[in-house]
Amino acid sequence: MEGDCHGGITRKSDSRMLKQYKRNTEVRNSRQLSVLSVEELVEVAGVMGIPEVKPEWVGANLVLSGIPALTLLPPSTRLQFPSGAMIVVDAENHPCRYPADIIARQHPEQKKGFVAAAMHKRGIVGWVEAEGIIRTGDPVTIWIPPQRIYAYA
Amino acid sequence: MEGDCHGGITRKSDSRMLKQYKRNTEVRNSRQLSVLSVEELVEVAGVMGIPEVKPEWVGANLVLSGIPALTLLPPSTRLQFPSGAMIVVDAENHPCRYPADIIARQHPEQKKGFVAAAMHKRGIVGWVEAEGIIRTGDPVTIWIPPQRIYAYA
Secondary structure, eight states, X not given: OTTOTTOSSEEEOOGGGTTTSOTTXXXXXXXXXXXXXXXXXXXXXXXXXXXXXXXXXXXXXXXXXXXXXXXGOOTTOEEEOTXXXXXXXXXXXXXXXXXXHHHHHHOTTOSSOHHHHTTTOSOEEEEEEEOOOOOTTOOOEEEOOOOOOOTTO | OTTOTXXXXXXXXXXXXXXXXXXXXXXXXXXXXXXXXXXXXXXXXXXHTSSOOOGGGGTOSEEEOSOTTGGGOOTTOEEXXXXXXXXXXXXXXXXXHHHHHHHHHHOTTOSSOHXXXXXXXXXXXXXEEEOOOOOTTOOOEEEOOOOOOOTTO
């Protein structure tokens, strides 16, 4: 997204890929956008025992509603918007300490921390295949690739 | 790959995505490279009843050996080479008419056509996450993402 710190064609590799890359290796950016689910954020807040988890606390670029288990959408799933904008899922996002600390400061009474509560409910990261405007209230079409388990892993 | 007609940051959308895009829409290129398997090419030749299917007949950029069912590697699987070069799987490639016609001309005696024989054995297409030299004989490390079936499709 224009102006967002995660935007751009390439990015520096980070701590999630230390097995693959030396830190700060320049790689093609497959984490341009963070997409979360309204319903999953409500579930996470419930588990944490707090009234809500605001999308801006967890760095959401987009918040969608009505997609069951959005975080579990398979890699290469495509999300299409009426303008033609298309986002491709690279991977499930994992809960990290930064939003956890922000929320813990906002809600010291929390019953459970964000990292544990948000596992598999923290949305996905992806990249822009086709550019376009996305407007509040837009419908989204989901294109899921063929699904099967690779048996030789 | 430098100089290859499928290289580049973006590409024109093609007939495989007519449900998603008007033809020739400029989209981010997730099909920069075509990767095939030695063993799958041997199987395809066997089914076709011809001595071999040469990688150059089917537009291969890379041919790997020793990866079972390479074509079935899941989306977002990463293939890493000793130089640091990393290729990310976007999707299974589907057999198309162009190589089928080339092979049929080479081998008019074929018992079965390439399109039918090569289904799920035609390799994958993907994109370069990290640049680097790939040399004949290089080992390759395969990073497979978490596997699960999305139950709401």
